[in-house]
Amino acid sequence: MKRWYDYLWIFSAAYMISGFFNILFAWVGLICFITPLLLSIMGKGKIYCNSYCGRGQLFELLGSRLKLSSNRNIPAFIRSKWFRYGFLAFFMIMFSIMIFSTYLVFNGTKNLEEAITLLWTIKLPWNWAYTGKVSPWIAQFAFGFYSVMLTSTILGMITMFFFKPRSWCVYCPMGTMTQAISILKYGRKMR
Amino acid sequence: MKKAIVNTAECVACGVCAKTCPRQAITIFHGIYAHVNEDLCIGCKKCEKECPASVIQVVEKEVAS
Numbered sequence: 001m002k003r004w005y006d007y008l009w010i011f012s013a014a015y016m017i018s019g020f021f022n023i024l025f026a027w028v029g030l031i032c033f034i035t036p037l038l039l040s041i042m043g044k045g046k047i048y049c050n051s052y053c054g055r056g057q058l059f060e061l062l063g064s065r066l067k068l069s070s071n072r073n074i075p076a077f078i079r080s081k082w083f084r085y086g087f088l089a090f091f092m093i094m095f096s097i098m099i100f101s102t103y104l105v106f107n108g109t110k111n112l113e114e115a116i117t118l119l120w121t122i123k124l125p126w127n128w129a130y131t132g133k134v135s136p137w138i139a140q141f142a143f144g145f146y147s148v149m150l151t152s153t154i155l156g157m158i159t160m161f162f163f164k165p166r167s168w169c170v171y172c173p174m175g176t177m178t179q180a181i182s183i184l185k186y187g188r189k190m191r
Numbered sequence: 192m193k194k195a196i197v198n199t200a201e202c203v204a205c206g207v208c209a210k211t212c213p214r215q216a217i218t219i220f221h222g223i224y225a226h227v228n229e230d231l232c233i234g235c236k237k238c239e240k241e242c243p244a245s246v247i248q249v250v251e252k253e254v255a256s
């Protein structure tokens with residue numbers, strides 16, 4: 001039986017598309033950062049990943065239903081602790097740099113850069129999606145945050161294609177963080 | 192009897208197995224790892240096929256000792 005939250009993939013897809021039209025929609029994505037963290041801090045474990053994550057559902061849909069996934073086993077190193085926590089650390093550093101450039105735009109040291117950075121390196125002009133009606137730092141954060149979302153979608157698509165549909169969930173920084181919070185909260189109680 | 196077992200140390204608790212299990216035999220233990228209720232598991236291997244981390248496997252198990 002389908003429940004309302006089984007359709008959250010529509011929200012995820014709409015979110016990714018909206019960034020092509022108006023970058024300010026990127027702000028909405030904060031929901032996908034704050035909700036899972038709050039839920040696991042509240043002791044709900046990984047309920048966000050288990051039920052409510054539209055992105056996970058989207059990979060499932062593309063990989064399983066549309067058969068875009070080759071369903072191979074993921075290389076063991078990707079599920080290893082050092083890789084997952086290492087990727088989380090890298091992600092956090094890049095995220096902090098993004099926040100810092102937002103701050104530099106806020107205090108006027110830097111000019112707004114109307115571009116998306118893919119895979120932390122490739123800069124793509126994205127000026128069509130911004131009409132310039134808000135403070136520059138609000139737009140800067142939107143460009144930065146959407147870059148993060150688009151980059152992770154692309155990485156997820158690549159691993160969805162080569163491995164199992166939801167292989168992104170093995171090294172997704174949000175998933176690693178919520179599991180880490182759960183471990184801190186409940187300890188690693190082995191059976 | 193064939194039963195699913197989880198490599199709990201490497202399970203990422205994504206819940207894909209729990210969603211796919213036709214017998215609702217799997218629960219995610221406090222967001223840390225997947226736990227199989229062996230009384231419900233029928234060894235169908237659905238979870239094994241879907242687990243993105245490949246850490247759940249169906250093996251031959253002795254019946255309750």
Ligand code: SF4
Nearest residue numbers: 049053056169172175
């Ligand atoms: S691991 Fe990431 S993508 Fe997967 S369900 Fe959790 S938050 Fe969503």
Ligand code: SF4
Nearest residue numbers: 202203205206208242
């Ligand atoms: S699908 Fe695999 S990694 Fe995900 S919770 Fe189940 S056993 Fe763990």
Ligand code: SF4
Nearest residue numbers: 212232233235236238
């Ligand atoms: S083998 Fe089948 S019945 Fe057993 S836990 Fe996996 S999906 Fe459920």
